Amino acid sequence: MDLKIAVLPGDGIGPEISEQGVAVMNAVCEKFGHNVSYQYALCGADAIDRVGDPFPEETFEICMNADAVLFSAVGDPKFDNDPTAKVRPEQGLLAMRKKLGLFANIRPVETFDCLIHKSPLKDELVRGADFICIRELTGGMYFGEKYQDDEKAYDTNAYTRPEIERILKVAYEYAMRRRKHLTVVDKANVLASSRLWRQVAKEMAPQYPEVVTDYMFVDNAAMRMIQDPRFFDVMVTENTFGDILTDEGSCITGSMGLLPSASTGEHTPVFEPIHGSWPQAKGLNIANPLAQILSVAMLFEYFNLKEEGALIRKAVNASLDANVRTPEIQVEGGERYGTIEVGQWIVDYIKKA
Ligand code: IPM
Ligand code: MN
DSSP, X not given: OXXXXXXXXXXXXXXXXXXHHHHHHHHHHHHHTOEEEEEEOOOHHHHHHHHSOSSOHHHHHHHHTSSEEEEEEOOOHHHHTOTTOSSOHHHHHHHHHHHTTOOEEEEEEEOOGGGGGGSSSOHHHHTTOEEEEEEEOSSGGGTSOEEEOSSOEEEOOOOOHHHHHHHHHHHHHHHHHTTSXXXXXXXXXXXXXXXXXXXXXXXXXXXXXXXXXXXXXXXXXXXXXXXXXXXXXXXXXXXXHHHHHHHHHHHHHSOGGGOEEEXXXXXXXXXXXXXXXXXXXXXXXXXXXXXXXXXXXXXXXXTTOHHHHHHHHHXXXXXXXXXXXXXXXXXXTOOOOOHHHHHHHHHHHHHHO
């Protein structure tokens, strides 16, 4: 298969993990005879510094012309601490999501048996937890009408029926391929937008008679996720709730550095880790490349290249079992491996497989 990939390394640890993602992609393509080419593009703080725009038109064009985007991370503290900044790196990410029509963000939450002890939750609670959060990504408060002066400010949480229908359809399709259990997470006891979500979900549920649909308020879902994470199979929720719940989800796995995601919708799909740019770690060769590498697995799987994805997952598991791990998940007394060494080990494993 021919694969044209747009690579957006971004800020902080982004370029370092991006390099390892690309190396793994190359190794897999070589092994399976795929013809891959890359176009690099600017985004985030790096793009603001160079061309004054966190998601420049040229980057948009490169993404539109690619089969998939391999995205790393954006964000820089120099913007976080300046409330007067007119442009922010995160706006680049939001612009990308909106302009590529990426309304469905797929965030799997899984556990790795050898890392169970890294979760702050009890072993017997998290062992075997395996669910997918489907986060709506181009609507809600993130993109609704906003206002701010010194006395008053608001964000609008607006959703239309077609926006809700299309994300629920994605969620039902995932549920059908998995354990056929969908949890619709909302705040229908308070929010009008949530009541419409629930109404639309109730209308759609009969089209998927094999799927058990349940409805849960977001506060309750946040509790259930850490009390009984194995309850969930597929959960679907609006943009803001999904943002919050997926950070919580990373505690089940044990490290933010392990969670990949896929964003799909109208145009080119984007594959990215759920973590941020961790600017403090930039250049230190300590960032975990696994979330990025697992995003590459999701990329192959998106194109139905299942064996390719499976080989990456196998290599990642083998690296963890061999204690080839970045410091945040390394065992006590374990050898020191950096971003580069972990990536290289996985590349070698794939080559030898
Ligand atoms: C995420 C991030 C982004 C979000 C930020 C960086 C804008 O937290 O992808 O979850 O809030 O969506
Ligand atoms: Mn987030």
